[in-house]
Amino acid sequence: MNLNRNHDYTKDISGCGLSGVINRKGERISGSVVTRSIANQHDRGNGLGGGFAAYGIYPEYKELYALHIMYDHQRSKTETEEFLKESLVVSHQEEIRTRVTEKIQSPPILMRYFAHPDVTDEEKGDIDAGNVTEDDLMVKRVMHINETIDGAFVFSSGKNMGAFKGVGFPEDISEFFMLEDYKGHIWTAHNRFPTNSPGWWGGAHPFTILDWSIVHNGEISSYGINKRYLEMFGYKCTLLTDTEVVAYLLDLLIRKHGLSYEVACLALASPFWQELELIDEEEAEALRAIRMIYGPALLNGPFAILFANNEGLVGLNDRVKLRPLVAAEKGDFTYMASEESAIREICPDPDRVWAPIAGEPVIALLDEVREKNDAAERNIERDTAQIN
Amino acid sequence: MNDISSRMERKNGLVRIDSKGIYYKDLNKLIREEIKGGSNLFELTNINGQRYLADGIIAEAKIDVHGTPGQDLGAFMNGPIINIHNNAQDGVGNTMSGGKIAINGMAGDVCGYGMRGGKIHIKEDCGYRVGIHMKEYLDEVPVIIVGGKAGDFFGEYMAGGRLILLGMFSKHPERPITGLFMGTGMHGGAIFVRGEVEKHRLGKELGVSDPTDQEMDELYYYLKGFAKDFGLDHKEIMAKPFKKYFPKSLRPYGNMYAY
Numbered sequence: 001m002n003l004n005r006n007h008d009y010t011k012d013i014s015g016c017g018l019s020g021v022i023n024r025k026g027e028r029i030s031g032s033v034v035t036r037s038i039a040n041q042h043d044r045g046n047g048l049g050g051g052f053a054a055y056g057i058y059p060e061y062k063e064l065y066a067l068h069i070m071y072d073h074q075r076s077k078t079e080t081e082e083f084l085k086e087s088l089v090v091s092h093q094e095e096i097r098t099r100v101t102e103k104i105q106s107p108p109i110l111m112r113y114f115a116h117p118d119v120t121d122e123e124k125g126d127i128d129a130g131n132v133t134e135d136d137l138m139v140k141r142v143m144h145i146n147e148t149i150d151g152a153f154v155f156s157s158g159k160n161m162g163a164f165k166g167v168g169f170p171e172d173i174s175e176f177f178m179l180e181d182y183k184g185h186i187w188t189a190h191n192r193f194p195t196n197s198p199g200w201w202g203g204a205h206p207f208t209i210l211d212w213s214i215v216h217n218g219e220i221s222s223y224g225i226n227k228r229y230l231e232m233f234g235y236k237c238t239l240l241t242d243t244e245v246v247a248y249l250l251d252l253l254i255r256k257h258g259l260s261y262e263v264a265c266l267a268l269a270s271p272f273w274q275e276l277e278l279i280d281e282e283e284a285e286a287l288r289a290i291r292m293i294y295g296p297a298l299l300n301g302p303f304a305i306l307f308a309n310n311e312g313l314v315g316l317n318d319r320v321k322l323r324p325l326v327a328a329e330k331g332d333f334t335y336m337a338s339e340e341s342a343i344r345e346i347c348p349d350p351d352r353v354w355a356p357i358a359g360e361p362v363i364a365l366l367d368e369v370r371e372k373n374d375a376a377e378r379n380i381e382r383d384t385a386q387i388n
Numbered sequence: 389m390n391d392i393s394s395r396m397e398r399k400n401g402l403v404r405i406d407s408k409g410i411y412y413k414d415l416n417k418l419i420r421e422e423i424k425g426g427s428n429l430f431e432l433t434n435i436n437g438q439r440y441l442a443d444g445i446i447a448e449a450k451i452d453v454h455g456t457p458g459q460d461l462g463a464f465m466n467g468p469i470i471n472i473h474n475n476a477q478d479g480v481g482n483t484m485s486g487g488k489i490a491i492n493g494m495a496g497d498v499c500g501y502g503m504r505g506g507k508i509h510i511k512e513d514c515g516y517r518v519g520i521h522m523k524e525y526l527d528e529v530p531v532i533i534v535g536g537k538a539g540d541f542f543g544e545y546m547a548g549g550r551l552i553l554l555g556m557f558s559k560h561p562e563r564p565i566t567g568l569f570m571g572t573g574m575h576g577g578a579i580f581v582r583g584e585v586e587k588h589r590l591g592k593e594l595g596v597s598d599p600t601d602q603e604m605d606e607l608y609y610y611l612k613g614f615a616k617d618f619g620l621d622h623k624e625i626m627a628k629p630f631k632k633y634f635p636k637s638l639r640p641y642g643n644m645y646a647y
Contacts, residue, residue: 040437043412275568278588320540321516324478324497339477340496341437341456353475354559355496355515358540358567 015323016205016217017044017170017191019337020306021346022313024367027332028056031179031187033346038189039171040345041338044217048199049192050173051165053156053206053213054184055310062160064091064114065138065210069145069154070201071109076151083149087141088115096164096177103172108201112162117141135210135255139234142209146238153202153239158211160310165190165204173204185366186313188306190215197241207244209235209251214307216243217338218323221301229296243305249297250307260373261314265361267294269319306336312365321358328353334364392418403427408434412458416440423447437477442468462489466505471617478515481508485528490617494536494559503530503549511618512536512557516567517544522577524548533614536560540567544591546635547576552610554582554625564589571633575640579633580607582625595636603632 019037023029031054038050058066067084071077084090096110117137119127126132142154156163161184164177170191174180190205197203206213220226220242227237227245233256235248246268253264270291276284291298302322306315315336317325328335328343328350335343340353356362365373392414395406403422407415415438419430428449435441435455442451443463453472462470463482475493479501486506497515500508505528513536520541522530530549536558543551555565564586571579572591580599590596599607607630615622 043439272568274588321497326496339437339458340475341458341477344436344456353494355494355513355539357563358516 015044015338016193017041017338017342018189018215018217018304018306018325019335019342020186020188020215020308020313020315021333021335022186022308022364022366023332024312024334024364024370025332026056026185026366026368028183028185029187031174031182031184034187034189035171035174035179037335037337037342037346038174038191039169040342041191042169042171044338045169045191045193047169047172048167048194049165049190049204050168050170051163051190051192051204051206051215052170052174052177052179053161053163053186053188053208053215053308054179054182055161055186055211055308056184057162057182058114058160061092061114064116065157065159066162067113067115067142067154068096068156068162068164069111069113069152071111071153072151074109076149077109077111080145080149080152083141083145084113084115087118087144088113089118090115097181098176099178101172101176104166104168104176107166107176139209139251143234143236147236155202156206156208156213158208158213158310161211161213163206163208163213165206166201167199167204186308186310188213188215188308188313195219200240202239203241205243207239207241207247209247210255211309212247212250212255212307213309214243214247214250214305216246216303216305218303218305218318219301220245220299220303222299225296226299246299246305246307249299253294253297261312261361261363261365263290265314265316265359265363266290267297268299269316269359269361270298271359272319304338311369312363314364315356315362317356317358317360319359325356325362326353327356327362332367334362336362336364396422398427401427402429402431404431404433406434407432407438407455408436410438412438412440416443419451420445423449442470462487476510481506481532484508484530492618495534497539500530500532503532504528505530507613508532509614509617510534510536511620512559513538515539517541519546519549519551519579520544522546522549522551524577531610533610535614535618535620537563538566538570541569541572542566543571543574543577543579543633544569545573545575546571546579547574549577550606550610551577551579552581552607552614553579556582556625557620570594571635573640574635575638576635578603580630581633582628582630584631585633590633593635593637593640594633597632597634599630599632604630 093113142157205215223242230248253259303318304323304325326340329352330350397404430451433454437458439458441461446466449468451470460479466485468487470489472491476491476495478496480499483502488507490509494512495510495514499518502521514534516539519532533552571594
């Protein structure tokens, strides 16, 4: 009898790995720290994708959008740079520094540009009328490159931040991009084990838009409905990977619609209807309203995600915790990772370690942002009290 | 392998391994070879994230673990007694058949999945899906005791064995003693809870009763071992009444496809 065994019995069964760290006082740390953390979770990935997002790394250009672009060939670079010349004012451009290593094979051409949109008269009118912002114009340009220029891909576009990613294990990607030379106050890292989408340079995590970045372990089975919803607002999903919808949803909900992090997370991972019957009616009504308005933004399927922007780092699980997430704090640092060991690798003795509840975000904002938000909230309360 | 055997020290029958940075495959191989060679007392120091520790080991051995062990600790094992001085991660005791794992902190998700014998003692909280698909046969009765609180799906699809949930040594006073969907699809075994679980957290297959005298004796015995492992006050643990949660039917979905 021929059982015809196709299984590789030495194969490691795995899922992706995540790690993130923020210093809430804004003190910057080297990329080698988060690299050690993600490398501890080496076996959660399989070498088909590794990447990092770093915040606070370009203080000398912090007023400008930092575009990281990968090109398959010289032709796509030429074509893109023509478009950049037409639509942006580029103050500085350079190759992204890399080091030749054995482990990283055939990288694309990697460039970065510090720029801001060259606003057309029509766009100026829209800005003056309050219809669009400079951020929106930047999103439009990024979408244009990713959608229409063959072989060119903008992999980050935020201010004072950057994504670094590719095909390889994350510790090898870090070595390739020389991340030990960068200093940031927020870092996220991803170790990829691609399941249902291809392993290519652009498909590695993080996914970004403006200064939003997201790293993800799991699958977004609501991808279809999320994608169609985002298309109504001009976002184009071009990256062959479910995770990109989360980056665009955060941009839409938080930046454009002005939702708080807490409310946005309630839209992405709403409580079950049956849970609403158990809480007080006023809160239940608010939760029902979020669910009804943002139904197409609900993320289904198993996920643990870390998302970040210049203000902070947020961790979130799906509603039934189908992927792992652990958080810890020590002094001004907050850590989040798939496994506790990844945190202990860089923080052996945290003040507090905990496993977050499914669907309940861990929100670690910079102290100055939190203070500002608290003050704004107090003002609203004061104004409401006066009106009443 | 050469440089890792230099990290091993044998003293009065105890094998001590400084595990810092040792790849999990090499570490597990070393432990297996030592057991094959007759060693049965281990102390692993500086463990951080190594997976599959003691997996599939069928032997009497005592293993002390310092640090945070990786995923699937003690999977398929039958015999070893593992004492973890810190927290454990996900998948502890996956399909284990015998032996004991004592965790001096918290445990992650899917602990004791499909477990069919032996004991897991968790001093503090545990994650989601703990004790799911547990089974028993004759005198092979797996037992998981959780000193803190549990996440959703505690004892889901349970077919046998005992889950004992105390809610006493939790790091999260704000959380309920167990999450939602406790015992959903359960059709064998029993869950004992110190105190009570709100009705909406229970799978609809569950009934609730006061434990019988015989069951209280059983609890007394199990919890004595638990208290001893962590230096806790057995009397205090027993001082509050328990409830027993059990499947009302041994075939809850027997008629599902019968019409």
